Amino acid sequence: MRLEGTMTQARPLRADAVRNRKKILDAAHLLITRHGPEVPMDAIAEAAGVAVGTLYRHYPTKTDLVGAVLSRHVERMTLAVEEAADRVRAGEHAMTELTALVSRVIEAAAQDHAVKAAAQGVGASYAPENDTRAAAALTELITAGQADGDLHSDVTVADFYLLLATAPLDQPREVRDRWLTLILPGFTAAAR
Amino acid sequence: MRLEGTMTQARPLRADAVRNRKKILDAAHLLITRHGPEVPMDAIAEAAGVAVGTLYRHYPTKTDLVGAVLSRHVERMTLAVEEAADRVRAGEHAMTELTALVSRVIEAAAQDHAVKAAAQGVGASYAPENDTRAAAALTELITAGQADGDLHSDVTVADFYLLLATAPLDQPREVRDRWLTLILPGFTAAAR
Amino acid sequence: MRLEGTMTQARPLRADAVRNRKKILDAAHLLITRHGPEVPMDAIAEAAGVAVGTLYRHYPTKTDLVGAVLSRHVERMTLAVEEAADRVRAGEHAMTELTALVSRVIEAAAQDHAVKAAAQGVGASYAPENDTRAAAALTELITAGQADGDLHSDVTVADFYLLLATAPLDQPREVRDRWLTLILPGFTAAAR
Amino acid sequence: MRLEGTMTQARPLRADAVRNRKKILDAAHLLITRHGPEVPMDAIAEAAGVAVGTLYRHYPTKTDLVGAVLSRHVERMTLAVEEAADRVRAGEHAMTELTALVSRVIEAAAQDHAVKAAAQGVGASYAPENDTRAAAALTELITAGQADGDLHSDVTVADFYLLLATAPLDQPREVRDRWLTLILPGFTAAAR
DNA sequence: TATGAATGAGTATTCATTCAT
């Protein structure tokens, strides 16, 4: 289990170092999303407008960099889940939110697909603390859905992770939609 | 310097060549399954106990070799589907056969997982005629299942391919089973 | 100094062996002329309709084969020189014949250029006995030309070889012609 | 995975990089001259005392390296021509300078012969701007020689290029001299 | 003798990572 670079950095970074760090992460995100995790480190460095050395100072390993990129992605997902949880707490229908959430997350991931491949391909592990937050919010949604009698009672957070992990992200839109049509019944109370 | 050779390799291979070919395919299968399609050709050659040249004589390209490994896999699946279709024709319950088939194929693929990745990763194309055979048998099963009123009327061969393509092959057994629990309802007439 | 394969072959070849030998040489000639001496031995064997083993039985080394191809070329040149000498002996004007000969040989070589490259590139040495015959005929022509007072008195066989060796065979026709315009004066008695 | 980089390498090289670049070019020059353009890149790297990676950083392709070696050669020739033109402008006899120039360039090239073969063999293109400079200076010389009535009036820059291109560079000194004796008359006004 | 399968050293090139400037 590896923590993200930022965590290990005790003292605050110099202003330009922060800037560089962001430029690097942006470039990595862009290139990895576009070309997959095989992009050479040199290419990322060039796109970021820094030298490779700088890149390595911030992320001592390609795996680290890919991991950082992935973390960002996870962070975005986490926010989406938390927002959905907020809305449910504010009175929205849980199952509706869950369905929309899944759909939205999958669509987002489909654009960013290479990022996920990155994680598995290079073996990068992403920041676990985000997962915890996401898991908490998701649990809330699930509980609410079950309380409504919509969601099947044995559904867990892991099931949703599985849902995301297996979504056909690299397929065209209509395939992804068909996919949701096929998979969502399994999550409802009525269908099983 | 590449000059065109004869396309057709009509004459039967020599006994020892056949032996080597099999050794190569076995080694490739093993290594690709275990380490993914990135395994060096040299490693495969060594594992097969032949020199690289021999390997290249049998499979002029890495893509060819990976494709051959994949074809094997597909062939096995095809047989499974055809057997199921035979049983249904012989009176067995279609939905039961379909469910068992999916389960069996997924289990088989799980062992062989990297092989699939190989196909996409290297762009190897697997023998399409197998697909045709498999598709025919599968169509038969689907039609039967729909006639029984078990299978949802809009289910197609493509849906089953999607099912296979997205199965969490690299997850442990219980995850795969859970997965089937979640996905199969979407295929039934009752659940939707 | 290596002798051609034929020379080392004490007993007469079997009929089919002779046939194979010719097929090989023809194929080698064609491919080497067309693609240069880098053509793989396998390609030559295939074009000849024999297996590589057969090819190697006749020409134990690529160098040998290339040398044999070259010999053929030299043989043709030799014939041309001898014919010119014959004509001069029959009363033709020596200088005219020499000029025409040079022109003709260069044109022939231009088509067959790769063959010459072959000789140098692979280090093949061509059958020297042909040279002897060619040299004799050429000497005759030279002597006649000098007797006529046309050819410069210090011109030797080596000069003509130099002429051929340096002709711009890979250049287009007009360049080769210009070349002759430039080089021939040096051979005449008048110009020096 | 190739991503596009910046074309312009504006900033000056670091001192040690310059040193390496020179070592590489020297080694390449030596080895290519000695063994022809087939010398392995590894061999050149070793001879230069650097790792292959370094070699490829400076010359991304073998063709580039060979081209660079050739450019050097051309550059040297260009200088020689320009110097001769300078001398003629300063009052020297044009034909004498031309003759000496040709002789000198050929002698220089003879040492370097393989380099030329390299260019053609690998398809390397040498810096064309050098040619332009050389052509200008050569034109000047030719014009002067024709004005003196020494050089044949139809002689062009191309003729001199042809002269160089066909010189028997790989032959011993006396052959090259003999060659000049034979070819130069063709360039004079008197001989044709 | 012919066949063609097997050998294996050799080739250009890439890329994560280190380290002198």
Add this chain to the structure above:
DNA sequence: GATGAATGAATACTCATTCAT
């Protein structure tokens, strides 16, 4: 802290030549 030059192991593929069938 940043730079970018250097490293060198790794990879797919070729081809002259040998040798079992």
